[in-house]
Amino acid sequence: MPDTPHSAAPRRAPLWAVRGEMSRKTHVIFAVLGFCAVLVVWFGLAESGWFSKVFLPAPQDVAQRFYTWLAEDDLLKDVSISIYRVMGGFMLAVIVALPLGLMIGTFRPIQAFFEPVIEFARYLPAVAFVPLVMLWVGIDEGSKIAIIWIGTFFQMVLMISEDVRRVPKAQIEAAQTMGATREEVITKVILKSAMPSIMDSLRITMGWAWTYLVVAELVAANSGLGYAILKAQRFLQTDKIFVGILLIGLIGLVMDQLFRWVHRRRFPWLHA
Amino acid sequence: MLKLEIRQGSKIFHAGKITLHALQDINLSIHENEFVTLVGASGCGKSTLLRIIGGLENFTAGDVSVNAAPVTGPGLDRAMVFQDYSVYPWLTVAENIRFCRELKAHQQDNSLRATYHAIGRAHALLELMGLDNVKNAYPNQLSGGMRQRVAIARALMPAPEILLMDEPFGALDAQTREVMHGLILHLFTQERSTIVFVTHDVEEAIYLANRVVVMAPQPGRIDSIYNVPLPPAGQRHLDMKLAPEFLSLKKEILQRIRATARVHTDAGLLDKLTKQHHHDNEEGRSL
Numbered sequence A: 001m002p003d004t005p006h007s008a009a010p011r012r013a014p015l016w017a018v019r020g021e022m023s024r025k026t027h028v029i030f031a032v033l034g035f036c037a038v039l040v041v042w043f044g045l046a047e048s049g050w051f052s053k054v055f056l057p058a059p060q061d062v063a064q065r066f067y068t069w070l071a072e073d074d075l076l077k078d079v080s081i082s083i084y085r086v087m088g089g090f091m092l093a094v095i096v097a098l099p100l101g102l103m104i105g106t107f108r109p110i111q112a113f114f115e116p117v118i119e120f121a122r123y124l125p126a127v128a129f130v131p132l133v134m135l136w137v138g139i140d141e142g143s144k145i146a147i148i149w150i151g152t153f154f155q156m157v158l159m160i161s162e163d164v165r166r167v168p169k170a171q172i173e174a175a176q177t178m179g180a181t182r183e184e185v186i187t188k189v190i191l192k193s194a195m196p197s198i199m200d201s202l203r204i205t206m207g208w209a210w211t212y213l214v215v216a217e218l219v220a221a222n223s224g225l226g227y228a229i230l231k232a233q234r235f236l237q238t239d240k241i242f243v244g245i246l247l248i249g250l251i252g253l254v255m256d257q258l259f260r261w262v263h264r265r266r267f268p269w270l271h272a
Numbered sequence B: 001m002l003k004l005e006i007r008q009g010s011k012i013f014h015a016g017k018i019t020l021h022a023l024q025d026i027n028l029s030i031h032e033n034e035f036v037t038l039v040g041a042s043g044c045g046k047s048t049l050l051r052i053i054g055g056l057e058n059f060t061a062g063d064v065s066v067n068a069a070p071v072t073g074p075g076l077d078r079a080m081v082f083q084d085y086s087v088y089p090w091l092t093v094a095e096n097i098r099f100c101r102e103l104k105a106h107q108q109d110n111s112l113r114a115t116y117h118a119i120g121r122a123h124a125l126l127e128l129m130g131l132d133n134v135k136n137a138y139p140n141q142l143s144g145g146m147r148q149r150v151a152i153a154r155a156l157m158p159a160p161e162i163l164l165m166d167e168p169f170g171a172l173d174a175q176t177r178e179v180m181h182g183l184i185l186h187l188f189t190q191e192r193s194t195i196v197f198v199t200h201d202v203e204e205a206i207y208l209a210n211r212v213v214v215m216a217p218q219p220g221r222i223d224s225i226y227n228v229p230l231p232p233a234g235q236r237h238l239d240m241k242l243a244p245e246f247l248s249l250k251k252e253i254l255q256r257i258r259a260t261a262r263v264h265t266d267a268g269l270l271d272k273l274t275k276q277h278h279h280d281n282e283e284g285r286s287l
C-alpha cells in the first residue's frame, strides 16, 4: 500500500538520512544517551557479581570515593597541582612554538634549518626521556613540566608551521600588491589568517599534554592525579583509580570546550 | 599617453631538469585609460605576465616600466585582483575595503582631509559595488560574485593608476559574470584607470576591452593583437555580443587560439592510444 504524505504535519528531515541534518536538541539527547549507556552497562556488570570489587567497582562506590577524596584527602590539591603542571608545560611549549612555527611556515631558510631536526626530535619517545629529565632537572616541579614540554612542543611546532603554510598565497600577495611590508604581511595577514587553525592545533596538543602529565606523575611525583592513581593501585583502591581516570577525562573535556568557546568568541566569521 | 611598457620580456622557469620558457620576447605598450585583455590557452603565460607587471615576479630578461619608471616590485600605482581566496575572511566587507589604510604605505598623509577623503572613497566604493547593505557581513556569508566585488573594491581603494585582474570572474556562473561585466565597464568609465585583464573566455575578452592580446604557449608569447570595433565602455551593452563584427572577431580569435594551442598533438596521441587499444584487444583474442 502506497503511503500518503501527511500534509498537515510539518515535514521533518529523516533522522537516518546519509549525512543528514539534526537539531541541536536531538544532538544533546543522543550525546546524553551515549553516556547513560556506558553507565548502565557499567552498573549492570558491577551488580552482576561476576567481578570482584577490586576489579570493577560499582558507579556508586566510585561516587562515594570521589566524595571522601574531596572531603578528607584533599582532592582539590591533587587536581590543582596537575592542572598547574599541564598549564606550565603547555604554556612554555606555546611560547616557543608559536613564534618558531610562524617563522618556519613563513621563511624557507628557517624551515630548512629547523624542520628536519624537529621532525627527528618528535620521533624520540618523550616517555623515555623521563629518566634523563630526572637526572637533569631533578624530581621537583621542573621535571614534570619538562616532560610535558618535550611531549607536546615538537608536534606543536610542526602543526603550527603547517597551519601557517596553508594561508592562501593570494591573501599574502594581495597585501603585497597593496604595499604591505614584510612585517605587515606577517602580522596583519599570515597570523590573522592562520590563527583559527593554530587554535585548533593547540586544542589538540592540549589533549596530549594531559597524557604526558599522567606519565610524568606516574614515575616522578608525590602529588597530583597521576600519582594518586599509582598510589591507589598499591593499596588496591580500584575505585580511586576510577575517580582519577574519570577526573582527568573530565578536566580534559572541560579544557577542550573552553578552547572551542574561545574559538567561537575570537573567530566569529567561522561560526556565523 | 603611454602608461605601461614591456620590452623584450622573457621568463624562464626551472622545474627540476626541465627549463620552461613561460614567456619569450614580449613587447607590449598600453596607453592611459586603455582596457586591454589577455586571452590564450591555459599555460601560455598570462598569469605570469600579469604577476610580473604587478611586481610579484621578475622577468628573466627584459623590463617593464610604468610611467617610464622601471618596475622593481609591487607599487601603489598598481593594484591586483586575483581569481579567488584573496579577500580576508576575518574582516568584514567594509574592513576589507579599508584594509590598505592599515598599512604604513598608505599612512603618509594623516591629515584630516586625507582621512576624510578615504572614508568618503570607501563609502563610494561600497555604493558603486552594491555592497552597502552587506558592509558589516563577513565574506564567507556572501556569494562568490559578491566576494569578487569586495576584492575589486579593495583593490580600487588606493585609487591605483593600473588595475591588474587575473581571471577575476573565472569561478562565477554565466549570469553573475554578465552582471560583473556591466559593473566593471561602469567602473572603468568612472575611475578612468588603465586595466589589464586576463581571461580564457574570448567573449569576455572582447566585450570588455579596447584591445585584445592573444597569447600562445610553448614558448609563451604574444600571437596577435586586435582592436575591438565596439563603442566606448560606457555605451556597451549585452546585445552587442550578437553583432556581426563582434561574432567575426570572436571567430577569428578563437581560430588563432586553436591554431596555437597544439590541440592536434593531443589528437595524435589519442589516435595512437586508440590504435594501441585495438592492438591489445587483437592480441588478447589470438591468445
Ligand SMILES: Nc1ncnc2c1ncn2[C@@H]1O[C@H](COP(=O)(O)OP(=O)(O)O)[C@@H](O)[C@H]1O
Binding pocket: B013, B014, B015, B020, B022, B040, B041, B042, B043, B044, B045, B046, B047, B048, B049, B220
Ligand atoms: N612558479 C612557477 N614555477 C614553475 N613553473 C611555473 C611557475 N608559474 C608558472 N609556471 C609555468 O609557466 C607556464 C605559464 O603559466 P601561467 O602564467 O600560469 O599560464 P596561464 O595563466 O596562461 O594559464 C605554465 O606552464 C606553468 O606551469
Ligand SMILES: [Mg+2]
Binding pocket: B046, B047, B048
Ligand atoms: Mg592563469
